[in-house]
Amino acid sequence: MSNLTRDFFYGLSKNKFLNENAKKWGFKLGAEKFVAGTNLESVTKVIKELNRHGISGTIDNLGEFVSDSREATKAKNEIIRILDRIHEENLDCHLSIKITQLGLDIDQDFCMANVREIVETAYQYDIFVNIDMEDYSRYEKTMEVLQILRGDYPNVGTVMQSYLLRAEEDLDRLQDVRMRIVKGAYKESPGVAYQSKEEIDRNFIKLAKKRLLGDAFTSIATHDHHIINELKAFVREHNISRDNFEFQMLYGFRKEMQYDLAKEGYRFCTYIPFGTDWFGYYMRRIAERPQNLGIVAKDMLYTSDNKLKKEPIIGGAVAVSLLYLLRKSRKKKDK
Numbered sequence: 001m002s003n004l005t006r007d008f009f010y011g012l013s014k015n016k017f018l019n020e021n022a023k024k025w026g027f028k029l030g031a032e033k034f035v036a037g038t039n040l041e042s043v044t045k046v047i048k049e050l051n052r053h054g055i056s057g058t059i060d061n062l063g064e065f066v067s068d069s070r071e072a073t074k075a076k077n078e079i080i081r082i083l084d085r086i087h088e089e090n091l092d093c094h095l096s097i098k099i100t101q102l103g104l105d106i107d108q109d110f111c112m113a114n115v116r117e118i119v120e121t122a123y124q125y126d127i128f129v130n131i132d133m134e135d136y137s138r139y140e141k142t143m144e145v146l147q148i149l150r151g152d153y154p155n156v157g158t159v160m161q162s163y164l165l166r167a168e169e170d171l172d173r174l175q176d177v178r179m180r181i182v183k184g185a186y187k188e189s190p191g192v193a194y195q196s197k198e199e200i201d202r203n204f205i206k207l208a209k210k211r212l213l214g215d216a217f218t219s220i221a222t223h224d225h226h227i228i229n230e231l232k233a234f235v236r237e238h239n240i241s242r243d244n245f246e247f248q249m250l251y252g253f254r255k256e257m258q259y260d261l262a263k264e265g266y267r268f269c270t271y272i273p274f275g276t277d278w279f280g281y282y283m284r285r286i287a288e289r290p291q292n293l294g295i296v297a298k299d300m301l302y303t304s305d306n307k308l309k310k311e312p313i314i315g316g317a318v319a320v321s322l323l324y325l326l327r328k329s330r331k332k333k334d335k
């Protein structure tokens with residue numbers, strides 16, 4: 001995909017107006033393929049189904065970059081409700097949170113109090129809480145929140161993005177913390193992040209191998225079969241216990257591969273986003289994977305019986321832009 005198209009979708013993912021309006025649209029634009037419903041009932045059903053296949057889950061109550069304290073408190077209460085549900089129904093599932101949803105951009109103490117309440121509740125229920133890593137401007141603060149919580153709770157960990165130049169050094173300091181390794185989903189500058197796929201992939205493999213040789217639990221979060229196969233071989237070669245790591249993928253991606261890895265006896269965990277605030281998450285997934293472009297644009301413009309939609313105008317405008325960019329990137333490829 002051209003950088004122009006990728007930048008376009010990153011831009012959309014952060015657009016406040018579109019994010020707000022998408023909440024009112026409900027599931028449109030094909031988002032239901034990657035988001036497990038808008039409420040706790042739908043996500044519970046999804047987890048139970050995954051658990052039946054020997055797959056655990058990590059739930060993400062969608063929403064980020066919150067700037068209103070009432071909204072942050074509402075999100076915190078919703079997350080506590082999720083924890084209650086996991087506990088009551090004995091689901092094989094943990095939690096993923098984004099601290100900008102809990103007030104990081106409003107006030108750090110307020111955010112800390114919200115996160116602490118969540119981690120404390122999860123601790124009582126023996127549930128792990130992963131603090132997702134967001135864009136680089138929140139990196140230091142996220143690590144600070146992690147360090148403070150680690151002083152009081154063992155059930156909390158975070159994510160390392162292999163595109164970060166500082167990833168290896170930081171990971172070395174966090175050897176005893178449960179970590180998820182990812183490539184990184186945001187657009188970062190060359191001053192802080194590798195830009196080429198080759199460098200990001202190479203660093204991912206390096207970080208994952210280093211972690212696998214250590215003691216703390218590691219989640220290897222990627223859909224990249226080249227990386228997964230290389231790490232499977234590494235685990236065999238070094239006789240690494242399968243209890244010390246898991247593979248993770250996002251809900252709706254490579255479902256067969258998810259089930260196959262679980263059948264092969266690897267620990268597998270599916271990242272399950274749900275809720276009304278799906279737009280930013282969904283646009284980042286499209287920025288990463290051009291193949292979804294066509295599906296999305298079609299879903300925006302046409303109903304399931306192939307009739308042109310009359311609403312919403314904004315969806316139409318976005319769809320036309322998508323189709324324009326799609327055609328442009330295809331033409332470029334053809335040349």
Ligand SMILES: Cc1cc2nc3c(=O)[nH]c(=O)nc-3n(C[C@H](O)[C@H](O)[C@H](O)COP(=O)(O)OP(=O)(O)OC[C@H]3O[C@@H](n4cnc5c(N)ncnc54)[C@H](O)[C@@H]3O)c2cc1C
Pocket residue numbers: 131132133134159161182183184185186221222223224225248249250253254270271288289
């Ligand atoms: C569980 C999970 C949690 C995450 N948490 C975070 C987080 O906290 N912070 C953050 O910044 N990012 C997070 N990410 C996103 C991550 O950083 C990447 O942006 C995203 O996973 C895309 O990279 P990839 O490793 O999956 O493979 P890509 O680099 O997108 O793809 C590599 C190759 O894999 C194959 N492939 C990929 N997807 C498919 C598919 N659907 N079907 C067929 N083949 C495919 C293709 O051959 C492709 O060329 C998370 C990802 C996962 C899976």
